[in-house]
Amino acid sequence: MSDMEETEGHVGPAAPHRVIGTPPPSPRLLGSTAVAEDGDGDGAGEVTEAAGDEHIVGLPPDDPRVLLHAKRVERIVAACFTFAFIAGCGFIAAYIGLGVHSVDKTLRSNLALGTSLSLALIALGLGALLWVRHLMPNVEMVEQRHELRSETKDRQAFEEYFKEGAATSQFVKRPLVRRTLMLGTLPLLAIPVVLLRDLGPLPGTSLRHTVWSPGRRLLVYGTNQPLTPAEFSAPGQSITIVPEGFTDNPDALAKATVTLIKFRPGELNVPTTTNGDTLISTMNWTVENIVAYSRICTHVGCPVGLYEQTTHHLLCPCHQSTFDAATGATVVFGPAPRPLPQLPLTVDAEGYLVAKSDFTQPVGPSFWERG
Amino acid sequence: MSDNFDVPAPLTGVGGWLDDRFHGARGFRVLMRKVFPDHWSFLLGEIALWSFVILLLTGTFLSLFFVPSMSEVIYHGSYVKLDGIRMSEAYQSTLNISFDVRGGLLMRQIHHWAADLFMASLIIHMLRIFFTGAYRKPREVNWLIGIGLFTLGLLEGLFGYSLPDDQLSGAGLRIFEGALQGIPIVGTYLAYFLFGGPYPGNIIIPRLYIVHVLLVPGLILALITAHLFIMVHQKHTQMPAKGNTEKNVTGQPFYPYFLAKGGAWFFFIFAALALLATFAQINPIWLYGPYSPVQISSASQPDFYMGILEGSLRMMPAWEINFLGHTLSMSVLIPFAVPLTLVLGGAAFWPFFEQWATGDKSWHNINDRPRNAPVRTGIGMAAVVFYGILWAEGANDVLSDFLQIPLYTITWIARVLIFVGPVLAFVITRRICLGLQRKDKETLLHGYETGIIRQMPNGEFIEVHKPVNEEGRAVLEAKEVPALMPAPSSEDANGVPAATSPGMLGKFRAAANRAFAETIAIEADGHGNGHGSGNGHEAGNGHGPEIAGEEHEAVGTPSSPAQLPSGDEDA
Numbered sequence A: 001m002s003d004m005e006e007t008e009g010h011v012g013p014a015a016p017h018r019v020i021g022t023p024p025p026s027p028r029l030l031g032s033t034a035v036a037e038d039g040d041g042d043g044a045g046e047v048t049e050a051a052g053d054e055h056i057v058g059l060p061p062d063d064p065r066v067l068l069h070a071k072r073v074e075r076i077v078a079a080c081f082t083f084a085f086i087a088g089c090g091f092i093a094a095y096i097g098l099g100v101h102s103v104d105k106t107l108r109s110n111l112a113l114g115t116s117l118s119l120a121l122i123a124l125g126l127g128a129l130l131w132v133r134h135l136m137p138n139v140e141m142v143e144q145r146h147e148l149r150s151e152t153k154d155r156q157a158f159e160e161y162f163k164e165g166a167a168t169s170q171f172v173k174r175p176l177v178r179r180t181l182m183l184g185t186l187p188l189l190a191i192p193v194v195l196l197r198d199l200g201p202l203p204g205t206s207l208r209h210t211v212w213s214p215g216r217r218l219l220v221y222g223t224n225q226p227l228t229p230a231e232f233s234a235p236g237q238s239i240t241i242v243p244e245g246f247t248d249n250p251d252a253l254a255k256a257t258v259t260l261i262k263f264r265p266g267e268l269n270v271p272t273t274t275n276g277d278t279l280i281s282t283m284n285w286t287v288e289n290i291v292a293y294s295r296i297c298t299h300v301g302c303p304v305g306l307y308e309q310t311t312h313h314l315l316c317p318c319h320q321s322t323f324d325a326a327t328g329a330t331v332v333f334g335p336a337p338r339p340l341p342q343l344p345l346t347v348d349a350e351g352y353l354v355a356k357s358d359f360t361q362p363v364g365p366s367f368w369e370r371g
Numbered sequence B: 001m002s003d004n005f006d007v008p009a010p011l012t013g014v015g016g017w018l019d020d021r022f023h024g025a026r027g028f029r030v031l032m033r034k035v036f037p038d039h040w041s042f043l044l045g046e047i048a049l050w051s052f053v054i055l056l057l058t059g060t061f062l063s064l065f066f067v068p069s070m071s072e073v074i075y076h077g078s079y080v081k082l083d084g085i086r087m088s089e090a091y092q093s094t095l096n097i098s099f100d101v102r103g104g105l106l107m108r109q110i111h112h113w114a115a116d117l118f119m120a121s122l123i124i125h126m127l128r129i130f131f132t133g134a135y136r137k138p139r140e141v142n143w144l145i146g147i148g149l150f151t152l153g154l155l156e157g158l159f160g161y162s163l164p165d166d167q168l169s170g171a172g173l174r175i176f177e178g179a180l181q182g183i184p185i186v187g188t189y190l191a192y193f194l195f196g197g198p199y200p201g202n203i204i205i206p207r208l209y210i211v212h213v214l215l216v217p218g219l220i221l222a223l224i225t226a227h228l229f230i231m232v233h234q235k236h237t238q239m240p241a242k243g244n245t246e247k248n249v250t251g252q253p254f255y256p257y258f259l260a261k262g263g264a265w266f267f268f269i270f271a272a273l274a275l276l277a278t279f280a281q282i283n284p285i286w287l288y289g290p291y292s293p294v295q296i297s298s299a300s301q302p303d304f305y306m307g308i309l310e311g312s313l314r315m316m317p318a319w320e321i322n323f324l325g326h327t328l329s330m331s332v333l334i335p336f337a338v339p340l341t342l343v344l345g346g347a348a349f350w351p352f353f354e355q356w357a358t359g360d361k362s363w364h365n366i367n368d369r370p371r372n373a374p375v376r377t378g379i380g381m382a383a384v385v386f387y388g389i390l391w392a393e394g395a396n397d398v399l400s401d402f403l404q405i406p407l408y409t410i411t412w413i414a415r416v417l418i419f420v421g422p423v424l425a426f427v428i429t430r431r432i433c434l435g436l437q438r439k440d441k442e443t444l445l446h447g448y449e450t451g452i453i454r455q456m457p458n459g460e461f462i463e464v465h466k467p468v469n470e471e472g473r474a475v476l477e478a479k480e481v482p483a484l485m486p487a488p489s490s491e492d493a494n495g496v497p498a499a500t501s502p503g504m505l506g507k508f509r510a511a512a513n514r515a516f517a518e519t520i521a522i523e524a525d526g527h528g529n530g531h532g533s534g535n536g537h538e539a540g541n542g543h544g545p546e547i548a549g550e551e552h553e554a555v556g557t558p559s560s561p562a563q564l565p566s567g568d569e570d571a
Helices: A064-097 A103-135 A152-169 A175-199 A250-256 B009-022 B024-032 B040-065 B089-099 B104-131 B140-162 B167-181 B187-195 B204-234 B254-279 B304-315 B330-358 B374-393 B396-403 B407-446 B470-477 B504-517 B545-554
Strands: A139-144 A218-220 A238-243 A258-262 A273-275 A278-281 A290-294 A306-308 A313-315 A322-324 A330-333 A345-347 A353-355 B072-074 B086-088 B248-253 B321-323 B326-328 B448-455 B461-466
Touching: A064 A103, A103 B089, A103 B104, A103 B254, A175 B187, A218 A353, A238 A250, A290 A345, B009 B024, B024 B254, B040 B089, B040 B104, B040 B204, B040 B254, B072 B089, B086 B089, B089 B104, B104 B140, B104 B254, B104 B304, B104 B330, B104 B374, B140 B167, B140 B204, B140 B304, B140 B330, B167 B187, B167 B330, B187 B204, B248 B254, B304 B330, B304 B374, B304 B407, B330 B374, B330 B504, B374 B396, B374 B407, B374 B504, B396 B407, B407 B470
Parallel strands: none
Antiparallel strands: A139 B248, A218 A238, A238 A258, A258 A290, A273 A278, A306 A313, A313 A322, A322 A330, A345 A353, B072 B086, B321 B326, B448 B461
């Protein structure tokens, strides 16, 4: 530090001028005679006191000011640890004293437990930090690195032993042994994969079908009541439908759930489209301007849960695929590649809405065999 | 304060007993004096380590009460709003942990916050490693392990937050299943095998549970162990500073300094998580309700580390290819595979690309300052921007609501930015780096501005510049620039053709090499001791001759920085 010229308004060890953007002085500004230690050597590495607390820098360790500072820090550290003890006991007391089993009580318990735990941990951390920064002398050590590369003679020896072992085992010399060994282990490698076969059934054509069948009633999700077109007559209305008989079956619902929408006369224009010979959407599958679309997004299968009356848009909240419900749920925006499949609707003898058939195309996300 | 005291007899006795059997004193002697460099950025990885420890502690507690079962029950518990509701045992037991186990809610929230902190600190830690070039030889393997840890962390987090079987996590699983189905050829089978049949089935939660509490944590633990052992064996890198060389490592010893500091750091991290768990609610599954495949809530968001996947799914335009009776679902495949492969695969590939492009096979123990490697820093920032745009797009509905910009507009902005943003980031960052190098050069050659204005006898005002002190110079001069490789298809004096191949690859390598080798050289041409006349100043704003002569005395001609790295050559 002596080489720095003194600066205005500073006494004592001159702090270097620093401008924003210049690197801060390294901690080794004071006393840079750190002793190198050979990490593998025999001599116990010496450590050098480099820099201590700013106010007591350069003072001998038995200077009264150093001793006073240490004494003060010692008390603070002890206070921290004592506080941690008290807070820790507070945690145990809160655990014993405060019950749960209701939202209010849980909130109170969580607050008390969390606060006491946090305080105990903060106090422990603070105590340890003050201890290491103010009571332990600030030493710096230099450790020498060793070449990671082995010495050439070791590498050569390794190569030699390797060759020697290979020659002794005759692994190279006897290809029959070598090859049959590899052959013998092959099935063992395959077995862990084979064993996984019974994790589940083969998909078969199950992704192509849902539980909808001719005559199966549409039930209102939640109440599980069937519905007549007259009960569902407010234009712009939309409702979630589950199939009769499967209202509590998640596997069935994950594919068969349907959104039912009522339009004003003339607003609904489902185009007639086919996939090969299969009809996949038509006005004939609607009943009194009521149309039913699969609720399962054709992107990755989230329920298409949002319906905007004014624009007739169905929106999937997961990835914002948007479908125009008025024109056969065609894709307006987003990553969904296909319209939502339409469920053929009709009414049964009692006047309730029922499915005319299953969906005529697979619902939900695309899969390899879909075609 | 180096009091002499005798190690208590029981301690020496036990120590001796152990050493007689395990030869431990020798190893521990070295470990006790392992040097930890003192730099704040070296604490980032530790955050991840301690978060993982806290995850193990809180996770063990949670596993004592959690029931990984999808059997249906009717709830009649403490949370009366859900009374009489049909739900899975997994969801019910999570409610019970929250409302009926003392400290259960606290542990659940610490666990969840710790998972977020684990992933966040991993990201920041990896950025630090990348931007300072700490992944370079000999540490490439630890870099790859780090990428593996990040990938496992993603999976672990996804499986973990799927366990409570609430509405939000169910939506996440549904998306996961849809993505599996999108995989060509085997996708449908993978989905059926994982879920034990059609989605959702009744087996996925027990399966995810064992993966979440045993398989993945075991792998993570093994990789962390390897990571730390390799780190200890290869020793830390260090930041450029006076006295720091490629052959030493400077810092404070493990015992007692790092032990105390690391302990304090652990307590602080634990305290931060405990405070978050106390005052910041996370994953309130009782508000989401039990999972039903029929329902969905708007503004569904995964945990932040899955945001990049969510964003890329939202950003992708519809695209599907149908051929020969098969469907290739590009709107699922691309968002799932491409961004993560680009970011993580690119990160894994980078150290080897850099070695190839720079021809630098030496080992590096002194980190680069990011400005001194403009191409690397530029690429890193491009990746950050790429990741950031995808991540922000993952919350496009929330952004749309917050900024009052139409949802589709936000998506369109993101679709454009994902291509333009990284390029801009690269160009701008590179220029900033070169600018900072110029600034460094300026500081080295002319000292720094002190802010002290002096009036010269002739009335002129000048600002006093002072030479950078030795420590500052050590930092500023620590600049290693890759050497230029001979041009492709050129020959050296003896007619030996250059190692770079003449084809397209060779041209690309030469171009990359030129980019890596670009630097602002600190040449003091005309700036040596004798430049007191001031006529060599590029920006000689107000350097008076007398002052300059006085201030710049200490500035010598630094050794040429553009020399080949002087590390040990690889054989």
